[in-house]
Amino acid sequence: MKKIFSIFIFFCTAVISIHAERVLVGAEQTKEYLPLLKNKRVALLSNHTGIVIQGKDTIHTLDLLLKHGINVTAIFSPEHGFRGTAREGEHVASSVDEKTGIPILSLYDGKSKRPSKEAMSTFDILITDIQDVGLRFYTYYITMYRLMHACAQDNKQFIVFDRPNPNGYYVDGPILDMKHQSGVGALPIPVVHGMTLGELALMINGENWLNDSLKVDLTIIPCKNYTHQTLYRLPIAPSPNLRNMLSIYLYPAVCLFEATPVSLGRGTDKPFLCYGHPNFNAPRTEASIYGPAIIFTPNQSTQKGRICDGVDLSTMTEEEARKVGFSLRYLLDAYKHLNMDNYFFRPFFELLVGQDYVRKMIIQGKSEEDIRACWQDDVAKFKNQRRPYLLYAE
Numbered sequence: 001m002k003k004i005f006s007i008f009i010f011f012c013t014a015v016i017s018i019h020a021e022r023v024l025v026g027a028e029q030t031k032e033y034l035p036l037l038k039n040k041r042v043a044l045l046s047n048h049t050g051i052v053i054q055g056k057d058t059i060h061t062l063d064l065l066l067k068h069g070i071n072v073t074a075i076f077s078p079e080h081g082f083r084g085t086a087r088e089g090e091h092v093a094s095s096v097d098e099k100t101g102i103p104i105l106s107l108y109d110g111k112s113k114r115p116s117k118e119a120m121s122t123f124d125i126l127i128t129d130i131q132d133v134g135l136r137f138y139t140y141y142i143t144m145y146r147l148m149h150a151c152a153q154d155n156k157q158f159i160v161f162d163r164p165n166p167n168g169y170y171v172d173g174p175i176l177d178m179k180h181q182s183g184v185g186a187l188p189i190p191v192v193h194g195m196t197l198g199e200l201a202l203m204i205n206g207e208n209w210l211n212d213s214l215k216v217d218l219t220i221i222p223c224k225n226y227t228h229q230t231l232y233r234l235p236i237a238p239s240p241n242l243r244n245m246l247s248i249y250l251y252p253a254v255c256l257f258e259a260t261p262v263s264l265g266r267g268t269d270k271p272f273l274c275y276g277h278p279n280f281n282a283p284r285t286e287a288s289i290y291g292p293a294i295i296f297t298p299n300q301s302t303q304k305g306r307i308c309d310g311v312d313l314s315t316m317t318e319e320e321a322r323k324v325g326f327s328l329r330y331l332l333d334a335y336k337h338l339n340m341d342n343y344f345f346r347p348f349f350e351l352l353v354g355q356d357y358v359r360k361m362i363i364q365g366k367s368e369e370d371i372r373a374c375w376q377d378d379v380a381k382f383k384n385q386r387r388p389y390l391l392y393a394e
Contacts, residue, residue: 021224022225023164023223023224023225023226023230023232024223024224024225025052025162025164025223026129026160026161026162026198026220026221026222026223027050027052027061027064027161027221028052029161029222029224030064030068032221033159033219033221034068034070036125036157036219037065037070037125039071040070040071040124040125041071041122041123042065042070042072042073042123042124042125042126043072043074043075043076043122043123043125043126043127044061044062044065044074044126044127044129045075045076045077045078045126045127045128045130045143045144045147046060046061046062046075046076046077046082046127046128046129046130047077047082048060048082048236049130049131049163049234049236050129050130050131051235052064058235058236061127061129061161062075062097062100062102063099065127066100072100073102073103073122073123074102074119074122074123075102075103075104075105076104076105076115076119076126076143076147077105077107078107078130078139078140078143082097103122105119107143114146114149114150120150120156123156124156124157125156125157125158125159126151126156126157126158126159127159127160127161128144128147128158128160128161128201129161129163130143130144130163130197131234131236131238132165132196132197132238133165133166133167133251134166134167134193134194134195135167135192135193135251135252135255136173136176136185136189136190136191136192136193136354137184137185137191137255137351140197140238141187141197141200142183144197144200144201145187145204145209145210148201148205148210148216148218149210149211149214149216151216151217152210152214152216152217153214155217156216156217157217157219158201158216158218159219159220160197160201160218160219160221161221162197162198162199162220162221162222162223162391163196163197163223164223165194165195165196165232166232166245166249167194167248167249167251167252168194168196168228169194169229169230169231169322170192170325171190171192171193171382171383172190172191172192172252172325172379173190173191173192173353173354173379174190174191174354174355174374174375174378175188175189175354175375175378175379175382176189177354177356180351180354180355182351184351185352185354187200187209188209189382190354190375190378190379190382191252191326191353191354192252192325194386195386195390196223196391196392199220199386199389199390200389201218201220202220202389202391203385203386203389206388206389207385220391222392223392226392227392228390228392229393229394233245241266241271241272242271243271245318246273246314246321247271247273249318249322250272250321250324251272252325252326252327253324253326253328253329253330254272254275255272255352256331256353257275257302257330257331257334258302258348258352259346259347259348259351259352259353260334260344260345260346260349261277261302261303261338261340261344262276262277262280262310262334262338263275263276263277263301263302263303263308263310264301264302265298266298266299266300266301266302267299267300267301267304268296268297268298268299270294270314273313273314274291274294274296274310274311274312274313274314275310275311275313275330275334276295276296276303276308276309276311277303277308277309277310277334277338278303278306278307278308278309279309279338280308280309280310280334280338281337290311290329290330291312291313291315291316292312292315293310293311293312294310294312295307295309296310311330311333313330327368328358328368328372329368331362332362332368335362341363342359342363345359355374355375357371357374358371361374
């Protein structure tokens with residue numbers, strides 16, 4: 001019953017925050033942006049998360065723009081596709097939106113992941129309206145970054161309809177060493193950067209991260225009634241395996257398992273809410289620290305079809321998960337019990353964590369406190385570096 005109630009709250013509650021006033025996302029500020037779009041050809045980077053709450057109903061930003069007579073000529077879709085149903089890394093082909101007939105130009109087709117010259121010729125202004133979760137390895141911001149670069153090269157205007165960051169209340173984790181730049185890490189930012197996409201776009205422009213001294217003609221339509229301490233509840237799951245707020249809060253701490261043999265429960269009813277391995281066999285006395293024991297059989301990705309002994313994190317409260325934040329506790333727990341030494345890590349690990357020293361220190365038996373100390377100064381410097389670009393109070 002508790003699980004059913006949680007799912008109901010997640011999908012049916014529009015926005016709950018620590019403020020009395022409802023958070024208004026950028027797409028709701030029509031008076032701010034409709035004059036900018038008049039007589040322009042508009043492309044939209046969005047997916048199923050680009051929605052506006054209207055009473056008990058929702059309307060997609062695409063339909064809202066069309067309702068106001070905006071000439072939308074193209075749709076760009078990120079990882080998971082325009083409707084958000086594709087799995088991580090799955091080939092997503094270009095197509096046509098059945099409802100409107102507007103071309104959907106995939107940016108996750110396994111090729112360049114950049115728009116073609118033909119695609120760039122179809123619009124004057126590109127709007128980004130997509131719900132991010134504030135992690136360096138969550139790929140929506142990378143799609144935005146690539147499109148910013150393309151628009152800067154072709155002198156196209158770029159507008160971000162901003163949305164709150166559900167993990168925007170803190171900054172933590174190693175800064176990406178750019179030698180590990182990849183499709184799951186594009187910028188020299190911490191694992192948890194604490195910024196909205198609008199703020200991050202301003203920082204990309206301001207810090208010259210587009211390369212070749214490029215700057216895009218950038219406009220941000222900010223949220224209202226939002227600060228970085230607002231506990232913002234997403235009105236819709238941002239991707240197939242982040243199904244509730246608990247998984248979104250735990251995602252920073254457990255996603256590093258993607259670069260290990262440990263399963264995160266993909267294909268079960270608890271993705272990113274459990275972890276395990278056929279040889280785990282963790283002592284049950286540690287349940288109070290890491291979560292109760294669980295047996296599960298994933299049918300996707302790591303350990304597919306094999307019975308896994310592991311840890312259930314789904315019994316945590318959201319408050320407990322927020323306190324955990326970006327932590328190595330679960331990774332260290334699994335590493336200790338599997339006793340695989342360096343075979344525990346795949347080359348993908350550095351792409352996710354962003355630095356070489358984390359793997360080395362874990363193998364050396366260093367504590368989480370020792371490892372965390374290595375990135376604290378970098379995080380402090382980053383927080384100062386990002387401050388000029390913040391749109392909302394910290």
